[in-house]
Every structure is written in C-alpha cells, then in structure tokens.
Amino acid sequence: MAEQQVMDAGSAEGHEEEGVRRRDFIHIAAVSFGGVGAAAVVYPLVTQMAPSADVLAEASVEVDVSSITPGQTIKTVWRKQPVFISNLTPEEIASVKAVDVASLRDPQTLEERTLPGKENWLVSKAVCTHLGCVPLGAAAGEVKGEFDGYFCPCHGSHYDAAGRIRKGPAPTNLEVPEFSFLSDTVIKIG
Known part of the structure; x- marks a missing residue:
C-alpha cells in the first residue's frame, strides 16, 4: 500500500510538470502572438513617417x-x-577678416563658415533668421546693406559678405548648410 501511495505521488508530480509545461507554452505563444500583432500595427505607422521619394531626391543638390x-x-x-553661393573677392575676404569677431552678435569667423582652402566660396541659406524673408544682395544692382553683404527688406x-548678422533684428547669421566640393567646379549641398 505504501508503494501505491508513492506511485500515485510520482504520477501526480509528472502531471504537474506536464501542466506547467503546457502553461508555459500557452504563455509564450500568447506573448509571441501579441508581439507579432503589435509589430503589424506599428510597422505601417513608422514607415508612413519616412520621407517620400521627392524629398529624398532633394536631400542633396550639385551645383556647377x-x-x-x-x-x-x-x-x-x-x-x-533658396541658397546663396558666393565667390568672394580678395577684398571681401580681407574686409570680413578685419572685423573683430567678439563684436558680432553671432560670433563666427570666415574660416568657420567656409571650407579649408576654399574660403572664397561661401554657401548659405538665403533665409533671414528673423522671420524668414529672402535677403537682397545676390543679384547685380540689389541693395547689399550697410556692410556690403545682404539686406533683408522685411525688417x-x-x-x-560672410552672411554674418551686423545690424537689425535678426538674431543669428545666415545658416551655412552642409556642403562639400566634388571637384574644383562642383559643389554638393546636403
């Protein structure tokens, strides 16, 4: 009789282990199914936030x-x-370098705004940092302002000439986008 009780206890443990295994399997399967369902819901939401093909095409531009x-x-x-691309003269470079950088509202040297060895080439966004107007000074005959660079007619x-703010309400210099030279005559912006 004692042997019978021991066997019954052993078989009960076997069923208990098997029950735990079944519960574990059901739990893992349910969590996995939930994870796949969540991924199926989140994937379209994330992919619709990716930039469209026309935006990617404009991510960079090459200019001769x-x-x-x-x-x-x-x-x-x-x-x-709009973006300005300027080929500065030696006189413009000298006048820009003669300015005490510490006196500027947004202190930047010409070297910080141009590429090494290409300080005559200035690339800057043609958007006033005050309220987003397009400054004048790029075309021949346009008003260049008091500092012979650009003048924003809005305010x-x-x-x-280096696109640094010198007077008026604009808080910062004209922004310089990321750019590089692909050759001596081609600039890649972006």
Whole structure:
C-alpha cells in the first residue's frame, strides 16, 4: 500500500510538470502572438513617417560653380529653400577678416563658415533668421546693406559678405548648410 501511495505521488508530480509545461507554452505563444500583432500595427505607422521619394531626391543638390566670377553670388534651391553661393573677392575676404569677431552678435569667423582652402566660396541659406524673408544682395544692382553683404527688406537686417548678422533684428547669421566640393567646379549641398 505504501508503494501505491508513492506511485500515485510520482504520477501526480509528472502531471504537474506536464501542466506547467503546457502553461508555459500557452504563455509564450500568447506573448509571441501579441508581439507579432503589435509589430503589424506599428510597422505601417513608422514607415508612413519616412520621407517620400521627392524629398529624398532633394536631400542633396550639385551645383556647377565654374561660371561664378569673383564677387558674384547666385541663388539656387535646396530642400525647397533658396541658397546663396558666393565667390568672394580678395577684398571681401580681407574686409570680413578685419572685423573683430567678439563684436558680432553671432560670433563666427570666415574660416568657420567656409571650407579649408576654399574660403572664397561661401554657401548659405538665403533665409533671414528673423522671420524668414529672402535677403537682397545676390543679384547685380540689389541693395547689399550697410556692410556690403545682404539686406533683408522685411525688417531691415544687414549682413556682411560672410552672411554674418551686423545690424537689425535678426538674431543669428545666415545658416551655412552642409556642403562639400566634388571637384574644383562642383559643389554638393546636403
């Protein structure tokens, strides 16, 4: 009789272990199913936030600067915003470097705004940092402001030839986007 009780106890433990295994399997299966369901819901939401093909196409732009003469500035478009590309003259470079950087509202040197060895090439967004107007000074005959750079006609901000704010309500310099030279005559913006 004692042997019978021991066998019954052993078989009860066997059923208990098997029950735990079944419960574990059901728990793991339910969590896995829930995880797959959550991923199926989240994936479309995340992918719809990715940039569209037309935005990716504008992520960078290449500009041939071979026809830009010293002292000339052109406007181009990058990410649906205007951009100035200036070929600074030695006189403009000298006047910009002569300014005490500590006296500027947004202190930046010309070297910080251009690439090493290419300090005559300035690339900046053509958007006033005050309220987003497009400054004048790129085309021949346009008002360049008091500092021979750019002038924002909306509220009177004056920038120097390096696109640094010198007078007016704009809080910061014209923004310099990421750019590089692919060759001596081609600039890649973005």
